[in-house]
Amino acid sequence: MSFIEIENLGKTFCSDADTVVALGQIDLKIEDGSFLGVMGPSGSGKSTFLSIMGGLCHPSEGKILVEEIDLYRLSSEKRADFRREYLGFVFQSFNLIPYLTAQENVMLPLAVKKIPVKQKKALANQVLERVGLSHRLTHLPNQLSGGEQERVAIARALVNSPPLILADEPTGSLDTATSQEIMGLFQELNEEGQTIIMVTHNDENRPYFDRTVILRDGNIAEDSNRRPKVVAQAG
Amino acid sequence: MKLETIAFNNLRRRKSRMAFLVVGLLIGVATVVTLVSLSNALTADIQHKMENFGANILLTPRSDTLSLSYGGITLGGVSIDSREIVQADLVKIHTIKNSRNISAVAPKVLGAVTVDNERVMLMGVELDKEFHLKKWWTINGEPAKTDHQLVVGNTAAAKLNLKIGSKLTISGELFEVTGILDKTGSQDDQLLIGSLPTAQRLLNKPGTVSLVEVAALCSDCPVSDMVNQIAEVLPNVEVRAIQQVVKTRMHALDQFRTFSLAIAAIVLLIGALVVFVTMMGSVNERTREIGIFRALGFRRGHVVRLILMESAAVSLLAGLLGYLVGMLATQAVLPFMAEHQVALHWSPVLAGLAMLLALLVGCAASFYPALHASRLDPTEALRAL
Numbered sequence: 001m002s003f004i005e006i007e008n009l010g011k012t013f014c015s016d017a018d019t020v021v022a023l024g025q026i027d028l029k030i031e032d033g034s035f036l037g038v039m040g041p042s043g044s045g046k047s048t049f050l051s052i053m054g055g056l057c058h059p060s061e062g063k064i065l066v067e068e069i070d071l072y073r074l075s076s077e078k079r080a081d082f083r084r085e086y087l088g089f090v091f092q093s094f095n096l097i098p099y100l101t102a103q104e105n106v107m108l109p110l111a112v113k114k115i116p117v118k119q120k121k122a123l124a125n126q127v128l129e130r131v132g133l134s135h136r137l138t139h140l141p142n143q144l145s146g147g148e149q150e151r152v153a154i155a156r157a158l159v160n161s162p163p164l165i166l167a168d169e170p171t172g173s174l175d176t177a178t179s180q181e182i183m184g185l186f187q188e189l190n191e192e193g194q195t196i197i198m199v200t201h202n203d204e205n206r207p208y209f210d211r212t213v214i215l216r217d218g219n220i221a222e223d224s225n226r227r228p229k230v231v232a233q234a235g
Numbered sequence: 236m237k238l239e240t241i242a243f244n245n246l247r248r249r250k251s252r253m254a255f256l257v258v259g260l261l262i263g264v265a266t267v268v269t270l271v272s273l274s275n276a277l278t279a280d281i282q283h284k285m286e287n288f289g290a291n292i293l294l295t296p297r298s299d300t301l302s303l304s305y306g307g308i309t310l311g312g313v314s315i316d317s318r319e320i321v322q323a324d325l326v327k328i329h330t331i332k333n334s335r336n337i338s339a340v341a342p343k344v345l346g347a348v349t350v351d352n353e354r355v356m357l358m359g360v361e362l363d364k365e366f367h368l369k370k371w372w373t374i375n376g377e378p379a380k381t382d383h384q385l386v387v388g389n390t391a392a393a394k395l396n397l398k399i400g401s402k403l404t405i406s407g408e409l410f411e412v413t414g415i416l417d418k419t420g421s422q423d424d425q426l427l428i429g430s431l432p433t434a435q436r437l438l439n440k441p442g443t444v445s446l447v448e449v450a451a452l453c454s455d456c457p458v459s460d461m462v463n464q465i466a467e468v469l470p471n472v473e474v475r476a477i478q479q480v481v482k483t484r485m486h487a488l489d490q491f492r493t494f495s496l497a498i499a500a501i502v503l504l505i506g507a508l509v510v511f512v513t514m515m516g517s518v519n520e521r522t523r524e525i526g527i528f529r530a531l532g533f534r535r536g537h538v539v540r541l542i543l544m545e546s547a548a549v550s551l552l553a554g555l556l557g558y559l560v561g562m563l564a565t566q567a568v569l570p571f572m573a574e575h576q577v578a579l580h581w582s583p584v585l586a587g588l589a590m591l592l593a594l595l596v597g598c599a600a601s602f603y604p605a606l607h608a609s610r611l612d613p614t615e616a617l618r619a620l
Binding site: 051054056057076077080081082083084085087089091095097098099100104107108109110111112117120121124156160 | 236237238241248523524527529532533535537613614
């Protein structure tokens with residue numbers, strides 16, 4: 001059994017005028033510890049794929065199993081719990097809350113957890129240190145550079161130690177040098193065993209992935225491994 | 236980091252929106268507080284008058300004939316019935332069930348005497364009680380204190396050419412005028428007022444009185460019950476309640492209260508609408524933010540709680556400020572509405588009720604916006620701008 005199993009996944013958007021097939025039939029198995037890049041031109045279904053993976057958008061057909069949990073057989077409130085416990089999101093354009101400090105933004109996924117505030121702070125500080133921002137705890141997002149904001153967003157995704165990180169165009173609004181820095185950070189996290197699925201249309205990010213799936217018109221056009229997984233070899 | 240932190244930080248950042256919400260609710264709460272405390276103060280004002288000014292129960296000798304007197308005009312020249320009230324019986328008044336509501340029993344004896352060939356009405360009273368009861372009497376000079384001192388009504392003084400310090404003789408006894416009443420416009424202007432025992436002796440009515448005024452303590456004590464109770468212990472006495480004036484006043488106050496509650500309800504409703512529209516706008520503005528919360532694992536219930544927490548904080552603040560503003564407004568308006576100086580009570584209970592009212596209105600008006608927020612599509616957060 002793989003870490004994630006996607007079977008026969010399809011998504012159709014219906015409107016009065018016409019029907020748009022966003023995803024055709026996707027079958028995919030993703031192993032624990034992989035760094036999967038999902039690429040493709042705009043309109044190829046990347047974002048829809050990520051929304052469905054994140055439990056935010058109900059598929060029209062098929063199913064997704066994460067550690068054997070059938071995501072869309074959970075109630076919507078249970079799926080919220082699933083997101084909190086199993087997923088870390090890194091959104092396009094960071095999506096930090098403007099009136100919360102870096103530390104508070106990182107603590108967001110813990111806000112509804114019943115653990116002492118002291119412990120929440122310790123966890124947040126730990127991941128902020130991991131992404132190299134321990135000196136920026138009390139800064140508001142608008143006092144941080146683009147790269148720093150991205151790091152805060154990554155720290156927020158890491159704070160609840162989720163088995164899976166979903167990243168949506170994380171380098172979309174960064175310059176080349178900062179993009180490389182951020183991709184390097186993702187790679188480091190992956191090498192520490194973190195499973196990551198990243199959606200991007202930027203070819204420069206491709207060398208960082210150990211597996212790349214290219215979508216075209218909602219279907220998998222290419223599925224290639226760049227480097228064999230160390231874990232897989234050992235197995 | 237808890238939900239509260241998010242709520243408070245959001246309120247802190249959106250200061251102008253919060254101020255708008257607070258003012259919207261504050262006006263409603265302040266209106267309610269003003270009207271409630273105003274009508275309370277006016278009721279207290281009337282009660283105060285009832286307690287201090289004049290009698291509200293009148294005891295006269297029971298008469299078998301119909302009265303031939305109305306508004307001071309007496310037909311047939313006979314106004315004083317031959318029957319009188321026995322003074323010794325009056326102690327029975329203090330044995331009635333509601334005796335603790337009685338603040339004063341003021342007996343008086345009335346009769347005609349001759350002064351310098353003029354017939355004039357002499358009223359014998361218990362001096363201390365009478366001057367205490369008739370607060371509206373303005374006496375030039377001093378109130379009478381001894382048996383041979385008199386206070387003279389304004390018209391009588393003019394007619395008899397009496398001044399403060401004048402001496403006069405009634406039935407061979409010498410009296411001194413210590414005070415003259417300002418014009419009252421009532422029958423009091425025609426009187427000579429002296430002590431009860433002296434008048435009883437001069438009028439040859441020992442141990443009897445012509446009428447008794449009784450002052451009951453408060454506006455809402457059961458005057459009609461007390462009338463019945465007194466009639467029971469004094470079967471030969473006619474007991475009547477004088478409460479028409481007070482009833483009219485209380486009725487007007489009741490109407491004012493109903494009217495003010497209606498106004499307050501309308502103002503509160505407008506306040507609730509302001510909260511509703513503002514919260515709805517706020518939720519729509521925060522679509523993306525709420526999407527992020529949902530994506531990060533907030534349940535719908537968490538989102539509802541977050542929004543309600545914000546409106547609860549705003550409401551409590553508006554309730555407290557509304558109470559303060561309402562009390563200050565009452566303080567400003569009260570002197571124009573109450574005839575008597577009424578102390579305003581800063582009641583913590585009213586403050587608590589004001590905050591509770593604000594909380595209820597604020598949360599009720601925010602409930603739909605909160606529900607709407609919790610139903611927003613979290614994928615909005617993931618879509619590119």
